[in-house]
């Protein structure tokens with residue numbers, strides 16, 4: 340990126356990078372620098388036009404390639420790439436999705452009562468609406484649908500919600516709850532304090548099958564650790580352990596009857612020899 344020389348760099352980015360924050364920012368910078376510097380820097384048409392027979396003019400279009408969005412330098416490049424790749428023209432102008440938006444810190448509403456997770460999300464949709472329909476989406480933070488939105492402190496005191504998503508603090512959770520109710524008609528509750536145990540699984544885990552001390556089978560260690568973490572954060576006094584490698588053995592009919600009994604009468608106190616398999 341730092342070796343950028345206007346067109347060269349823009350073209351390189353256009354051909355290489357997915358629609359990430361860095362690449363979008365870098366692309367913009369390059370295009371701006373390029374605008375002023377292109378007269379002096381050597382043009383490499385092959386790079387700029389992705390090997391297509393197109394003029395190196397800057398009339399950007401936003402194109403979807405699989406899961407990503409890319410800004411192409413002009414429609415000619417799009418048409419040319421279309422002949423060899425599955426791409427779709429989204430709209431004219433550079434792609435709007437240029438930022439990573441903070442979630443639920445301060446959701447906002449539009450005039451029509453549509454709620455957005457953040458101002459940044461709103462601006463993205465506003466940009467797309469403008470590019471596509473030349474329509475100006477107006478923000479209305481006082482809209483009644485937004486009345487359950489609170490100004491939140493930027494503090495890290497995480498809670499995990501009933502959908503397994505971590506929120507920076509209880510206040511941003513309440514905003515998310517408001518969003519789920521108003522925008523998605525779904526309920527959202529706090530499951531436990533702390534980050535979500537599901538986050539553990541972002542690291543690679545072996546696919547070893549284990550049986551836990553509650554008699555449940557986990558097909559990988561990750562799901563065991565997630566369950567152990569959940570029980571701990573939900574305030575359980577016992578620690579879930581690995582009882583053995585491999586699937587749990589089918590329970591003895593007596594245990595099954597016992598489980599049935601406990602599920603029907605949850606206040607029943609289990610005799611000690613049943614409750615402690617550790």
Ligand SMILES: *[C@@H]1O[C@H](CO)[C@@H](O)[C@H](O)[C@H]1NC(C)=O
Pocket residue numbers: 383384385386
């Ligand atoms: C232009 O870029 C292409 C692809 O990166 C490269 O193969 C070619 O040598 C470059 N041409 C010039 C004149 O720098």
Ligand SMILES: *[C@@H]1O[C@H](CO)[C@@H](O)[C@H](O)[C@H]1NC(C)=O
Pocket residue numbers: 524
């Ligand atoms: C919201 O969800 C509830 C329960 O799922 C349903 O009864 C209700 O009709 C929904 N309301 C709207 C506006 O979709």
